Amino acid sequence: MKQIGHFVDGERIKGDGDHYKDIFDPNTGEVQAQVVMATPAELDAAVKSAEKAQKDWAQVNPQKRSRVLFAYKQLVEANMDDLAAMLSSEHGKVLADSRGDVMRGIDVIEFACGIPHGQKGEHTYGAGPEIDVYSLRKPLGVVAGITPFNFPAMIPMWMFGMAIATGNACILKPSEKDPSVPMRLAELFVEAGGPVGLLQCINGDKVIVDAICDHPTIKAVSFVGSSDIAQYVYARATANGKRAQCMGGAKNHGIIMPDANMDQAAKDILGAAYGSAGERCMALPVVVPVGEGTAEKFLEAFMPKLEAMTVGTSNDAEADYGPVVTQAHKESIEANIDKAIKEGATLLKDGRGFTLQGYEDGFFVGPTLLDDVTPDMETYHDEIFGPVLQIVRAKNFEEALALPSEHQYGNGVAIFTQNGRVAREFADRVEVGMVGINVPIPVPVAYHSFGGWKRSAFGDANQYGMEGLRFYTKVKTVTQRWPKGETEDSAFIIPRF
Numbered sequence: 039m040k041q042i043g044h045f046v047d048g049e050r051i052k053g054d055g056d057h058y059k060d061i062f063d064p065n066t067g068e069v070q071a072q073v074v075m076a077t078p079a080e081l082d083a084a085v086k087s088a089e090k091a092q093k094d095w096a097q098v099n100p101q102k103r104s105r106v107l108f109a110y111k112q113l114v115e116a117n118m119d120d121l122a123a124m125l126s127s128e129h130g131k132v133l134a135d136s137r138g139d140v141m142r143g144i145d146v147i148e149f150a151c152g153i154p155h156g157q158k159g160e161h162t163y164g165a166g167p168e169i170d171v172y173s174l175r176k177p178l179g180v181v182a183g184i185t186p187f188n189f190p191a192m193i194p195m196w197m198f199g200m201a202i203a204t205g206n207a208c209i210l211k212p213s214e215k216d217p218s219v220p221m222r223l224a225e226l227f228v229e230a231g232g233p234v235g236l237l238q239c240i241n242g243d244k245v246i247v248d249a250i251c252d253h254p255t256i257k258a259v260s261f262v263g264s265s266d267i268a269q270y271v272y273a274r275a276t277a278n279g280k281r282a283q284c285m286g287g288a289k290n291h292g293i294i295m296p297d298a299n300m301d302q303a304a305k306d307i308l309g310a311a312y313g314s315a316g317e318r319c320m321a322l323p324v325v326v327p328v329g330e331g332t333a334e335k336f337l338e339a340f341m342p343k344l345e346a347m348t349v350g351t352s353n354d355a356e357a358d359y360g361p362v363v364t365q366a367h368k369e370s371i372e373a374n375i376d377k378a379i380k381e382g383a384t385l386l387k388d389g390r391g392f393t394l395q396g397y398e399d400g401f402f403v404g405p406t407l408l409d410d411v412t413p414d415m416e417t418y419h420d421e422i423f424g425p426v427l428q429i430v431r432a433k434n435f436e437e438a439l440a441l442p443s444e445h446q447y448g449n450g451v452a453i454f455t456q457n458g459r460v461a462r463e464f465a466d467r468v469e470v471g472m473v474g475i476n477v478p479i480p481v482p483v484a485y486h487s488f489g490g491w492k493r494s495a496f497g498d499a500n501q502y503g504m505e506g507l508r509f510y511t512k513v514k515t516v517t518q519r520w521p522k523g524e525t526e527d528s529a530f531i532i533p534r535f
Contacts, residue, residue, distance in 0.1 A: 292306075315361065371403050
């Protein structure tokens with residue numbers, strides 16, 4: 039059985055841990071490898087090595103750091119197909135989604151290549167009599183990133199791209215469900231000329247998460263995962279004096295106004311709800327038709343598209359999406375469908391019990407559509423994280439606005455309308471961190487930043503962009519004056535005219 043250990047000091051090691059987790063092939067249900075869980079002692083050794091590498095890296099000027107990152111960007115691009123295939127084999131995404139996963143991570147690396155401009159400080163000349171004031175943005179030291187299974191390429195690059203660009207070292211703890219891509223990304227960093235030890239990849243479970251939060255040398259923790267764990271990591275890390283940005287779950291809504299282009303909205307929502315089997319925090323699992331007859335118009339445009347969807351293996355170029363990540367997650371999704379029906383939802387399309395010929399043991403869930411969902415249902419309140427779309431009907435704009443605004447999550451939301459005034463008011467008033475106007479998955483581009491509100495995010499710093507730069511740096515402000523000395527050589531005295 040293939041075993042995956044850790045990437046430490048520029049090489050792959052098995053590690054000393056005696057605890058393993060299975061890595062499945064979601065297409066077949068078979069165990070394809072095992073990942074070794076690290077011990078706190080191994081984490082400590084990796085942190086000490088990273089601390090040493092960081093001291094030298096922090097002295098490298100921003101232009102040279104940028105060149106290393108640019109070489110890394112080119113190398114990741116050159117390995118795109120291999121990374122996508124590796125990602126699909128462990129996660130289950132179709133190859134097109136896996137390439138998109140890698141590409142969105144590259145976008146942040148590309149932004150990080152502009153660090154010489156981004157990390158410039160501020161300067162005031164003559165703030166007082168012959169007094170100048172300037173500020174510097176200094177790296178924190180060693181930081182850590184704890185990443186989820188659903189974007190094993192993009193989210194690690196979100197974190198370590200900005201951390202390394204600003205002069206830090208990074209300890210990466212990826213999901214144990216699909217660790218191969220993060221391991222390879224760390225390896226490619228060294229191949230691109232990155233300093234050995236600056237980016238370490240340690241595989242582990244809660245034991246290592248706790249050790250990261252408690253380690254005195256680690257100055258900041260970035261996390262993406264479920265809200266309960268995000269809240270836990272935030273509380274534990276900050277209790278130990280660390281900075282923390284912890285992104286949690288979501289229940290994003292798509293508001294459909296009566297004047298929306300129904301065909302386009304249906305197409306957009308289909309991809310946003312079911313793409314990547316719904317396993318993304320910016321999926322759109324709730325659609326809200328507004329007003330009399332809007333739901334019927336939407337369904338008229340949506341149902342033929344839904345019926346034409348194809349579920350297949352992750353390497354099937356014709357498939358719209360592939361299997362979910364594990365059998366346990368498949369069972370959880372189907373249990374939520376059962377619960378929604380018991381709660382009173384109307385089942386329009388049932389994805390339970392879906393099987394694919396020749397892959398009967400794979401972790402497949404068919405596209406599911408539930409109508410007549412209400413805000414008091416538990417399945418509306420909770421994140422299902424699968425290919426399940428729920429329809430919640432709203433009588434008017436105010437009722438539709440209240441649904442995402444009052445939900446426990448506040449990650450993303452979209453509105454579909456041709457009325458600019460309505461869109462502007464919605465974007466202004468909705469209590470959600472990221473808003474799309476006729477854009478179903480409003481993930482900001484790399485030079486903005488990603489972050490939700492309420493239980494979708496803990497901490498006051500967003501991911502990547504200038505927010506990421508600020509998270510991974512601390513400000514030092516210098517106030518200086520150079521008075522004339524009593525014995526100053528007259529040759530160096532500035533003449534006064």
